[in-house]
Amino acid sequence: MKYSSQMVAKPYFIFALILLAGEILFGLLMAIQYLYGDFLFPLIPFNVLRMVHTNLLIVLLLFGFMGATYYLIPEETETELWSPKLAIITFWVFAAAGVATILGYLFVPYAQLTELTFNNLLPTMGREFLEQPLPTKLGIVLVVVSYILNVIMTVIKGRKTVITTVLITGLVGLAVFFLFAFYVPHNLIMDKFFWWFTVHLWVEATWELILGAILAFVLIKVTGVDREHIDKWLYLIIAMTMLSGILGTGHHFFYMGAPEYWLWIGSIASAVEPLPFFLMILFAYTMTRERKIQHGNKIALTWAKGTAVMAFLGAGVWGFIHTLAPVNMFTHGTQLTAAHGHLSFFGAYVMIIFTMVSYAMPILRGRPQGNSQKAQNLELASFWMMNIGMMGLTLALSAAGIVQILDQRVGTELIGFMESQESIAGIYMIRAGFGLLVFAGLFTYFASFFVKEEAGQTAGYNA
Amino acid sequence: MSNMLTVKEPHPPGDFAIWIIIYVELLTFALLFLGFAFSRRSDIEMFNASQLQLDQISGFINTLILITSSYFVAKAVQSIKHMTDERIKEASRAAARWLLFAIVSAGGFLVVKMLDFIHVFGQGITLSTNKFFMFYIMLTVFHFMHVLLGSFILTVLYRKTKAQGYTQNDHKGLETGASYWHMVDLLWIVLFPLVYIIR
Numbered sequence A: 001m002k003y004s005s006q007m008v009a010k011p012y013f014i015f016a017l018i019l020l021a022g023e024i025l026f027g028l029l030m031a032i033q034y035l036y037g038d039f040l041f042p043l044i045p046f047n048v049l050r051m052v053h054t055n056l057l058i059v060l061l062l063f064g065f066m067g068a069t070y071y072l073i074p075e076e077t078e079t080e081l082w083s084p085k086l087a088i089i090t091f092w093v094f095a096a097a098g099v100a101t102i103l104g105y106l107f108v109p110y111a112q113l114t115e116l117t118f119n120n121l122l123p124t125m126g127r128e129f130l131e132q133p134l135p136t137k138l139g140i141v142l143v144v145v146s147y148i149l150n151v152i153m154t155v156i157k158g159r160k161t162v163i164t165t166v167l168i169t170g171l172v173g174l175a176v177f178f179l180f181a182f183y184v185p186h187n188l189i190m191d192k193f194f195w196w197f198t199v200h201l202w203v204e205a206t207w208e209l210i211l212g213a214i215l216a217f218v219l220i221k222v223t224g225v226d227r228e229h230i231d232k233w234l235y236l237i238i239a240m241t242m243l244s245g246i247l248g249t250g251h252h253f254f255y256m257g258a259p260e261y262w263l264w265i266g267s268i269a270s271a272v273e274p275l276p277f278f279l280m281i282l283f284a285y286t287m288t289r290e291r292k293i294q295h296g297n298k299i300a301l302t303w304a305k306g307t308a309v310m311a312f313l314g315a316g317v318w319g320f321i322h323t324l325a326p327v328n329m330f331t332h333g334t335q336l337t338a339a340h341g342h343l344s345f346f347g348a349y350v351m352i353i354f355t356m357v358s359y360a361m362p363i364l365r366g367r368p369q370g371n372s373q374k375a376q377n378l379e380l381a382s383f384w385m386m387n388i389g390m391m392g393l394t395l396a397l398s399a400a401g402i403v404q405i406l407d408q409r410v411g412t413e414l415i416g417f418m419e420s421q422e423s424i425a426g427i428y429m430i431r432a433g434f435g436l437l438v439f440a441g442l443f444t445y446f447a448s449f450f451v452k453e454e455a456g457q458t459a460g461y462n463a
Numbered sequence B: 001m002s003n004m005l006t007v008k009e010p011h012p013p014g015d016f017a018i019w020i021i022i023y024v025e026l027l028t029f030a031l032l033f034l035g036f037a038f039s040r041r042s043d044i045e046m047f048n049a050s051q052l053q054l055d056q057i058s059g060f061i062n063t064l065i066l067i068t069s070s071y072f073v074a075k076a077v078q079s080i081k082h083m084t085d086e087r088i089k090e091a092s093r094a095a096a097r098w099l100l101f102a103i104v105s106a107g108g109f110l111v112v113k114m115l116d117f118i119h120v121f122g123q124g125i126t127l128s129t130n131k132f133f134m135f136y137i138m139l140t141v142f143h144f145m146h147v148l149l150g151s152f153i154l155t156v157l158y159r160k161t162k163a164q165g166y167t168q169n170d171h172k173g174l175e176t177g178a179s180y181w182h183m184v185d186l187l188w189i190v191l192f193p194l195v196y197i198i199r
Helices: A002-035 A047-079 A084-107 A110-114 A134-157 A162-182 A188-223 A229-250 A259-270 A274-289 A298-321 A324-331 A335-364 A373-408 A417-423 A423-447 B002-006 B016-042 B045-050 B056-081 B087-121 B131-162 B172-197
Strands: none
Touching: A002 A047, A002 A335, A002 A423, A002 B131, A047 A084, A047 A110, A047 A134, A047 A188, A047 A335, A084 A110, A084 A134, A084 A162, A110 A298, A110 A423, A110 B016, A110 B087, A134 A162, A162 A188, A162 A229, A188 A274, A188 A298, A188 B002, A229 A274, A229 A335, A229 B016, A259 A274, A259 A298, A259 A324, A259 B016, A274 A298, A298 A373, A298 B045, A298 B056, A324 A373, A335 B016, A373 A417, A373 A423, A423 B016, B016 B045, B016 B172, B056 B087, B056 B131, B056 B172, B131 B172
């Protein structure tokens, strides 16, 4: 660790991982509810579980991004963080607000929660993924603004790099597009437009910049490849991401009352969307091949390459499967969408946080060349458990989606929703199994932190 | 002649990254062209009738302008490539002049196209008028934005060329920008007959 202020990243990383455990736990509970509908009834209904599951994901990713940023910004700018104290304060504010919100979801009926949190003053609640009460939403704005302020002030006084520029662009985008969460038009179609301006432009435009910047940072560190070489790739990838991603918003405007031309704009732009992800794979593997150093933290490079591959599969391939308008007419809102959602969030965003944590955490704990070989081996096992688990879960959900489409949307002999769900029960069982594997993988990952360092061995790589 | 045999021309010219961009652009336009072709098959009469509302003359003028501008850009690249160490100043000045012609041509294209847009949108035509005009607007506006970006790139090249920033051995940037401009030209050469002429 070169700068003492990088230390503030640590609580962010730890809390992000704890939230991830919570997220997966609630996912598993839902997987059981898919099989046994009255499981946990009437304690926690499905809609509440789902809200907790998705909100935890968003919050954990924000914590992860913040931790990653606080770690990489001092090194990129070659100066201490502008205000480590502010970073620590926002951590506690955000953590407290996050926990309070989740507890609110779990213990207060949602309708009552809206009354308690002044939703009548400015109605913003009830929209998928943006269910947070007004005070939480305002808190998010406050936290994000102070976070961006901290980053920008640090960059102003230090070195400016392509990575910091891309990262700040992504962060500012993240903040700006969240503001649409405060605007809920009465017209349902308009409402969907503005809702997607937050949701889509987060995950398929601005967050991808953050992902690209973090990936480029880790690759520079573990491969020793020249910055100029990586910068060009980064520019290329983000330019393509932004253009295809912004126009790709159109794929959410299919068959919802929006004009017909969105079918074409959405289909064509999103047909291009997998390409920057494919470039990301080329990027990661080319950098690995041309690496100039053998970094002791080999597992971090494994995570980096894994991120590129899984992001391409989840966001690129699984997105493309159902993005063309004529296909989407049949697949919309089935488990195929869930399959895409799971693998893309895991592959692109959860994986990049694992990448950063695996690279930075050992350094923050005084092991500049990574954890011991034993710990890295255990972490490698967790890498495969989680990846195989997520892949299996995605394939199971895809199969479920296809059965759903055949049951309910193709041909003339169609059956009802519940009847179709029953015919998928076996597949849901398999899905729950793979979900369990992911959960076990996460705990194996945790365990790798506690592997005792052997005397005299400081690095995983001995050559 | 002998040194031309020993020095292998790098292919493709310019930066590798621009070729990724060019292929992605061509792919995107190809999807739009295919969409146009298939939609046309299902309603040829409407497509033919709508096409008559377009100003073919302005489209034709723009085709000539773009092809000529590509010629200017090619001449600029040639000037730099064939210059000798003694004639850096003259060659750079000549290349800069060719690029200036190209920029003026690009400006001409933009003006003519704007007049065309005023003509079309003045008739109250929107993306929702019919499928022909949906494709017409999507294709031409998208292409228009490429010409705008291309003009910006040409201006950057012009400034660097004028400052003698390119040499016989180091002109990758110029070739990169030139490749992009030729792509913008190429797209119009497909777009013009497809949308304006073919019946």
